[in-house]
Amino acid sequence: MECKCLVLASSKGGAGKSTICMVVAGRLAKQGVRVAVLDADPNGTISSWHRDYAAEYPMTVVHEVEETEIVPRAEELMEGHDLVIIDTAGFGNRSTVYALAVADHVLIPSQPSGSDLREAAKTIKMVQAAEKMTKRTIPARVVLTRFNDRTKVAAHVLEQLAGIGVERLQTTVAHRTxxxxxxxxxxxxxxxxxxxxxxxxxxxxxxxxxxxxAKAAAVA
Ligand SMILES: Nc1ncnc2c1ncn2[C@@H]1O[C@H](COP(=O)(O)OP(=O)(O)OP(=O)(O)O)[C@@H](O)[C@H]1O
Ligand SMILES: [Mg+2]
Incomplete structure (x- = not known):
């Protein structure tokens, strides 16, 4: 099975990148998928989580803070894994630019506010620039987080997203303790x-x- 590379990106700090990374990587690792996480955030959120819970969530986690090392490190991880997830750093870091070079898909967590949506739109523009540079299509989607779909603001956010033509996951992640x-x-x-x-x-x-x-990973 060919390895897939999923990049979590958002220029907005605290958008929910590492949380989504943790739950997707954790769930798939438990199901037997050979998961690697490239933790490109100097804060090392995923690395410190995994240091304590490696036995429960069997996956490879590599912490790479040198931005120019992201591409070679991701390429190494693609050998011998079914999925590489890159958790990028938020504001003021170029890890996303490098991660996009190896991305097969991009997921942009966004909270339901005007400023979050503007940042998500900026991230989409970065992906479009990367598509031009690498001369290939990189599918990118927003995933709405801390999202309560019964609020007025939720309906407004969905309308805004549709208006600017940004694709999103149908699944939303609620605000939960x-x-x-x-x-x-x-x-x-x-x-x-x-x-x-x-x-x-x-x-x-x-x-x-x-x-x-998980099924495809099991038969591969
Ligand atoms: N759906 C949610 N419900 C409640 N709390 C959440 C949710 N998603 C994220 N959080 C919390 O919000 C904080 C920021 O989330 P997270 O670390 O995932 O964001 P991030 O985009 O990785 O941030 P950074 O840009 O700093 O790396 C964390 O404390 C996390 O536990
Ligand atoms: Mg993070």
């Missing part, structure tokens, strides 16, 4: 509302070809 608690507990939710939301997220990404399905 359990995601915040995950930074202490290290546990990716299973079974409850958050767990089901993560299952839908992973299933939609597999349907889009952005991550391998």
């Amino acid at each position: 359990v995601y915040f608690e995950m930074t202490f507990s290290g546990q990716v939710p299973v079974g409850d509302a958050a767990g089901q939301e993560i299952d839908r997220l992973v299933a939609e990404l597999a349907e889009l070809g952005a991550v391998p399905s």
Whole structure:
């Protein structure tokens, strides 16, 4: 099976990149997919999480803070894994530019606010520039996080996104204390509302070809 490279990108700090990275990587690793995470954030959020929970979530995690090393490191990881996820740093860091060079898919977490959507639109522009530079198509989608779909602002955000022609995942991630608690507990939710939301997220990404399905990984 060919390895897929999913990049989490957003010029906005605290948008939810590392949280999405953790739940997608954690869930797929538990299902037997050979996952590698390239942690390109100097803060090392994923690296410190995995240091404590490696036994529970078997995957390779490499912390690479040297931006120019991102491409060769990602290429190395693509050998021997089914999925490489790159967790980029937020504001003021060029890791995203380099990560886009090797991305098969880009996921842009965005919270439901005007400033978040503007930043998401900027990130889409970065992807479009990378497409031109690399002369290939790089599918990019927004995933709405801390999103409560019963609010007025939610309807407005969906309208705005459609208006600017930005594609999004149908799955949205709600604002839940359990995601915040995950930074202490290290546990990716299973079974409850958050767990089901993560299952839908992973299933939609597999349907889009952005991550391998656990079944495909098992027969490969
Ligand atoms: N859906 C959610 N519900 C509740 N809390 C959340 C949710 N998503 C993220 N958080 C919390 O918000 C904070 C920022 O999230 P996260 O670290 O994933 O963002 P980030 O985009 O990786 O930030 P940075 O740009 O600094 O790397 C964390 O404390 C995280 O636990
Ligand atoms: Mg982060």
